Amino acid sequence: MTDPRYAEIETHRPYLMRYAVSQLRDSQLAEEAVQEALVSALEGLASFGGRSTLRTWLTSILRFKVIDLQRRAVSERRTIERDDGWADGEGEAWLDDLFDETGHWRDPPQAWSDPHAALEQRRFWEAFERCLDGLPPMAGRVFFRREILGEETPVICKAEGITASNCWVILHRARLALQGCLGRGWFAEGSHGG
Amino acid sequence: MAAEPEDLHCRAASRLLSQACDRPLTEPEVAALRYHLGECFMCRNFEANLEFLHQASERLGSGK
Numbered sequence: 001m002t003d004p005r006y007a008e009i010e011t012h013r014p015y016l017m018r019y020a021v022s023q024l025r026d027s028q029l030a031e032e033a034v035q036e037a038l039v040s041a042l043e044g045l046a047s048f049g050g051r052s053t054l055r056t057w058l059t060s061i062l063r064f065k066v067i068d069l070q071r072r073a074v075s076e077r078r079t080i081e082r083d084d085g086w087a088d089g090e091g092e093a094w095l096d097d098l099f100d101e102t103g104h105w106r107d108p109p110q111a112w113s114d115p116h117a118a119l120e121q122r123r124f125w126e127a128f129e130r131c132l133d134g135l136p137p138m139a140g141r142v143f144f145r146r147e148i149l150g151e152e153t154p155v156i157c158k159a160e161g162i163t164a165s166n167c168w169v170i171l172h173r174a175r176l177a178l179q180g181c182l183g184r185g186w187f188a189e190g191s192h193g194g
Numbered sequence: 195m196a197a198e199p200e201d202l203h204c205r206a207a208s209r210l211l212s213q214a215c216d217r218p219l220t221e222p223e224v225a226a227l228r229y230h231l232g233e234c235f236m237c238r239n240f241e242a243n244l245e246f247l248h249q250a251s252e253r254l255g256s257g258k
Contacts, residue, residue, distance in 0.1 A: 012257070015254065015257070053256070053257045054257065055256075055257025056257060095205055098205075098208075099203075099204060099205040099208075102203065103203025103204055103205040103206065104203065104204050104205075105204050105236050108236040108239070109236055109237075109239040109240040109243055110239060111239045111242065112242070112243060112246065115243075115246045116246075116249075118250075119249070119250060119253055125254070128250060128254065143251075146215075146216065147215075147247070147248060147251035147252070148251045148252070148254050148255040149255055150252070150255065153216050153217065164217075167216070168209075168212070168213050168216055168217070171212060171215070171216055172208070172209055172212035172213070175212050175215075175244055175247060176208065176212075178247055179240065179243045179244070179247065182243075182247075183243075
């Protein structure tokens, strides 16, 4: 019989990929790191005692692969996916799409009904991942490190080479984008098996 | 850049609500934000949605 955890490991791939991208800032390198981590995980599955969650265990393996590839990337002087223009806080033209000339919401935020029930639904997580995928690369990395890994903004700014206020602008914009995306992509549908 | 108006509009309130997730707000910022939230249900919705986004993100990081 095949260990059922083989299949389970695969379900963590999107998260691991996001983790690797947030650290390596290069999707090709991230792909390599995840691939190597999954191979190691499958080989070492017998040693996984279940003391931590499978995700934590996989992430700890991936962390080593990421450090390894970071070193390699530095020595090969690989370039990184840097700026997607979201850090520019001066113009703030993007805010004009969301707020009118008097500073009011063009599309007011809705009260989401029973959002906590959504957390128990697999389809909600798929919708959430799709929304995260919709963010530009740098915004996706910054949001992931801040909200999902819970890193402090100075750490993230330093890694990305941006100022604190750049970081806040990116996070503000990412949160507004995700609110819009979840509003349209999940909460607007109304019925999710109730 | 122009100074923040004392009476916040939603655009500035949304910025402060987001930054409150990342840094401590100053006292005048907190006061202005509280006043605005008392008046504006749309920004209260945004505040609640940010809180939900935060919880969902944390949950995603912990592997559910």
